[in-house]
Amino acid sequence: MMKPGMLRVLGTMSGTSLDGVDAAVLETDGVQVAGFGETAYRPYSEAERAVLRAALGAWPGDPRAEAAAEVVELAHAELLAGFAPVDLVGFHGQTLAHDPGGRGTHQAGSGEVLAQALGWPVVWDFRTADVRLGGQGAPLAPFYHHALALRLGFVAPVVFLNVGGVANVTWCDPRDPAPERACLAFDCGPGNAPMDDLMCARLGLARDEGGALAARGSPDEARLNAFVAQGYFRRIPPKSLDRAAPAPDVAGLDDADALATLAAGCAAGVALAFEHFPAAPERLIVCGGGRHNATLMRMIAAACDCPVDPVEAHGLDGDMIEAQAFAYLAARVARGLPTSAPGTTGVAAPVGGGNLSEPRG
Numbered sequence: 001m002m003k004p005g006m007l008r009v010l011g012t013m014s015g016t017s018l019d020g021v022d023a024a025v026l027e028t029d030g031v032q033v034a035g036f037g038e039t040a041y042r043p044y045s046e047a048e049r050a051v052l053r054a055a056l057g058a059w060p061g062d063p064r065a066e067a068a069a070e071v072v073e074l075a076h077a078e079l080l081a082g083f084a085p086v087d088l089v090g091f092h093g094q095t096l097a098h099d100p101g102g103r104g105t106h107q108a109g110s111g112e113v114l115a116q117a118l119g120w121p122v123v124w125d126f127r128t129a130d131v132r133l134g135g136q137g138a139p140l141a142p143f144y145h146h147a148l149a150l151r152l153g154f155v156a157p158v159v160f161l162n163v164g165g166v167a168n169v170t171w172c173d174p175r176d177p178a179p180e181r182a183c184l185a186f187d188c189g190p191g192n193a194p195m196d197d198l199m200c201a202r203l204g205l206a207r208d209e210g211g212a213l214a215a216r217g218s219p220d221e222a223r224l225n226a227f228v229a230q231g232y233f234r235r236i237p238p239k240s241l242d243r244a245a246p247a248p249d250v251a252g253l254d255d256a257d258a259l260a261t262l263a264a265g266c267a268a269g270v271a272l273a274f275e276h277f278p279a280a281p282e283r284l285i286v287c288g289g290g291r292h293n294a295t296l297m298r299m300i301a302a303a304c305d306c307p308v309d310p311v312e313a314h315g316l317d318g319d320m321i322e323a324q325a326f327a328y329l330a331a332r333v334a335r336g337l338p339t340s341a342p343g344t345t346g347v348a349a350p351v352g353g354g355n356l357s358e359p360r361g
Helices: 046-055 063-080 111-118 128-132 142-151 193-203 221-228 255-276 294-303 321-335
Strands: 007-013 020-028 033-043 088-091 094-099 104-108 122-124 158-163 166-172 183-190 284-287 308-310 355-357
Touching: 007 063, 007 321, 020 063, 020 321, 033 063, 033 142, 033 321, 046 063, 046 094, 063 094, 063 104, 063 111, 088 111, 088 321, 104 128, 111 122, 111 355, 122 321, 142 158, 142 166, 142 183, 142 321, 158 255, 158 321, 166 255, 183 255, 193 255, 221 255, 255 294, 284 294, 294 308
Parallel strands: 007 088, 088 122, 158 284, 284 308
Antiparallel strands: 007 020, 020 033, 094 104, 122 355, 158 166, 166 183
């Protein structure tokens, strides 16, 4: 039985960029955010990243998925063991495959293994219940974005944009205290993944640091026009993408022009998302690793008809928003509160996802 009141919850995130594991402590009861605690980051080694990359698209039972799960569990156990004791852990795992409406969704890593290793209760497998009930299983951070909008004192609709491997948006109205009613969320297009993959394949580097190489190139307008003509962008949300989401075709372009075109494709997806918002947002707040790409941030600001801020402009840690979100969601699971709703994932009714594993003994 979880204690009443505020909990000290440790959330984790290992995103589709395959860079490493974020971990952050949140003080929350699953409704309000009372405070922020310590944070930490563990990068994946090149060897670990190679195992994870080889397992992309793999489902349970595939030896590649089993190898990836071992990497994920070990990395999380090493990182989380350095934290002071907590009441609860929210463990997202590593998404290897995401096929809502088909085979389902698969996040590598067992919360049961982690609970026994750490001696703390762990909430995990956040997406399966949503997908089983007809939802997209993503994005799952919107209820936390709504809680942040309330904490920051916004009084008009705002949008949180997370640029990870995939880009997703949460439109939320803080005038309504119930996130089940106040949020519309969806994946709006590719994020960092195509740019990171190009850097890895062509130059053997993990990313385009700061967007420096993209800044030297020019987007290919014909390829961008073909990209944004795809039906996904005008499909009514909720909707989701996996890491292999389509991106602009950059075959034959030099490195700088290819990166500029991929960044422009991400920005175009963000701009097209505005067509689906119930009302114009007061501002757009950018989270996730993509906000470190200055070229991408300039393109997003130029494409959007509202002020665009990095999340740090509002006193928050943009590197830890998603880890904090899974701490928040873990508290909601422990309290029996919903973690997704028709407006965020398309699930038939508000649903609480996640399994709770208690340490034995």
